[in-house]
Amino acid sequence: MFQAVTEYGVTGRAFKSRIMEFQAWNPRDFTHDRHRTVDDRPYGGGPGMLMKVQPLQDAISAAKKAAGDGVKVVYLSPQGKRLDQAGVQHLAGAQKLILVAGRYEGVDERLIKAEIDEEWSLGDFVLSGGEIAAITVIDAIARLIPGVLGHDQSAVQDSFYDGLLDCPHYTRPEVFQGEKVPDVLMGGHHEQIRRWRLKQSLGRTWQRRPDLLEDKILSEEEKGLLEEFVREQCA
Numbered sequence: 001m002f003q004a005v006t007e008y009g010v011t012g013r014a015f016k017s018r019i020m021e022f023q024a025w026n027p028r029d030f031t032h033d034r035h036r037t038v039d040d041r042p043y044g045g046g047p048g049m050l051m052k053v054q055p056l057q058d059a060i061s062a063a064k065k066a067a068g069d070g071v072k073v074v075y076l077s078p079q080g081k082r083l084d085q086a087g088v089q090h091l092a093g094a095q096k097l098i099l100v101a102g103r104y105e106g107v108d109e110r111l112i113k114a115e116i117d118e119e120w121s122l123g124d125f126v127l128s129g130g131e132i133a134a135i136t137v138i139d140a141i142a143r144l145i146p147g148v149l150g151h152d153q154s155a156v157q158d159s160f161y162d163g164l165l166d167c168p169h170y171t172r173p174e175v176f177q178g179e180k181v182p183d184v185l186m187g188g189h190h191e192q193i194r195r196w197r198l199k200q201s202l203g204r205t206w207q208r209r210p211d212l213l214e215d216k217i218l219s220e221e222e223k224g225l226l227e228e229f230v231r232e233q234c235a
């Protein structure tokens with residue numbers, strides 16, 4: 001599953017060039033019974049199983065041992081703190097991360113308490129396993145590691161990560177579905193293009209995610225551009 005980030009795209013290059021390193025630790029490799037059992041029944045009964053404590057504990061311990069000092073152990077679940085770009089930046093600051101991907105109905109609370117440093121959630125929805133959440137986190141973190149994105153892409157990244165939604169993008173043909181590319185983008189006037197893109201990002205954020213604007217202090221220029229956008233919308 002993790003080949004999605006270790007083998008493809010910019011993240012794949014980050015792992016191939018060893019800017020980043022990945023190793024998977026499967027609890028099944030830490031079982032001692034013939035069926036390599038990794039699930040166990042919940043005390044208190046009820047449907048579903050939990051992750052068997054001993055194999056998961058041993059997998060985490062082995063990963064910690066291999067990581068050495070300065071490792072942060074993160075558990076991904078709907079019960080975690082809601083992850084956003086600021087949270088990704090926080091995680092990207094860690095030298096080493098162990099991402100624990102759960103399966104079944106969950107993990108014994110005592111194991112979480114003993115081994116997990118931070119619990120994060122990608123959103124209010126349930127996946128069949130934490131692996132896809134871990135893959136997503138790895139991708140988001142990788143994009144923030146110096147050298148992973150080409151310098152040109154990192155320029156694009158900055159505009160998006162100032163807490164605003166991205167502006168509309170256009171490429172060939174000039175007319176598509178009966179609609180022309182906005183003239184400003186055809187003119188090559190970089191300062192006008194910068195302002196237009198910033199105005200579109202501000203306006204789109206105001207329209208679709210006003211909550212993001214609540215946490216953002218706008219510069220005088222941004223305030224002016226947003227007012228212009230709103231006036232044009234209400235005209």
Ligand SMILES: NC[C@H]1CCC[C@@H](CNc2ccc(C(N)=O)cn2)C1
Nearest residue numbers: 077102105106121122123127129130
């Ligand atoms: N109680 C269900 C829970 C038990 C333990 C394993 C997880 C794996 N699935 C996940 C993991 C994370 C997220 C998320 N939102 O970040 C959603 N789903 C499911």
